Amino acid sequence: MSRQSNRTTESKKMNSELFTLTYGALVTQLCKDYENDEEVNKQLDKMGYNIGVRLIEDFLARSSVGRCHDFRETADVIAKVAFKMYLGITPSVTNWSPAGDEFSLILESNPLVDFVELPDNHSTLVYSNLLCGVLRGALEMVQMAVDIRFAQDTLRGDNVTEIRMKFIKRIEENLPAGDE
């Protein structure tokens, strides 16, 4: 992975295996500490949320995308710009609900789960739940409340990893001035 940046300060390349190992160490330690898959899922979501609220500013600073005016634009930006920038993958956007407020991101590959196999005693663990938190936190900072969950997970035997995102509402409190 390399840091996408428009700066000539050394573009830092980091070994993606180190990233996978770091994430794996995080999840296994959480499992040892909490011993309960549901609790671990919640903690991963919380951690992801904290990352998301900070990552959004980095994303906006570097990508100069403007405000998205509907959910389809949001979906495109997330899949084509954000995932590409941070994980180097481009998921596809499919399965739109008739009302246009729900869609799926299909990931063929997930850098977090390279080399990972879920054992039987952790069948309800959502290993990549951090990603859900990140997306939720980031969208909340741009005044969108969304519900995000994993619909399919390659670690649990499905063919692809599918993240289902549902738009709940626009957050009207504390809108930045000039944005109604």
Next chain:
Amino acid sequence: MAIFSVYVVNKAGGLIYQYDNYVPRAEAEKTFSFPLDLVLKIHDEKAVVSFGQRDGIRVGHAVLSINGVDVNGKYTAEGKEIIEYLKDATNYPVSIRFGRARLTSNEKLMLASMFHSLFAIGSQLSPEVGSSGIEMLETDTFKLHCFQTLTGIKFIVLADPRQAGIDALLRKIYEIYSDFALKNPFYSLEMPIRCELFDQNLKSSLEIAEKAGTFGPGS
């Protein structure tokens, strides 16, 4: 020094970072004998020259120090009222330093909140729908540039009216904020920014902006 100061205001209108890049120029220290030929008055808790401009001491300048000791608002360092002190002939000859008073941090906080409100009014006054807030405020001595991110944080730069490249500078400050403030896990969002690396990088980007006037890709 063509860029005077940088302010960062959070979503609620509170000032979370402030940096002054200029050195107040007009300061004058003179020795006086009784009676004082300047007329002083109290303004905003400071002793200020109201009449009697001469020798580099202008109307509006505040008393900064008496006999080398900095004053405390309208009181001397010992706690006496300056105006009373200077009416007493036994205290002369006295050496007083006058200069443009600097804003205190409380004043800056208030001004930032006020600007936050004015920014919102700016977008409401607009005859067009969906207008942004105040982007630039111009006076004869400085221009104030403001950039609001999609998340509600405002970056404000006060610069010389002729200084170019402030838009690029504002984007650069946004990048520096997203790097050195947000990626510091010990920094809490919306709180005052107290990160060394943020300060250092901000200062160097201000220097670059003053010299080159542009950033260009990859700087």
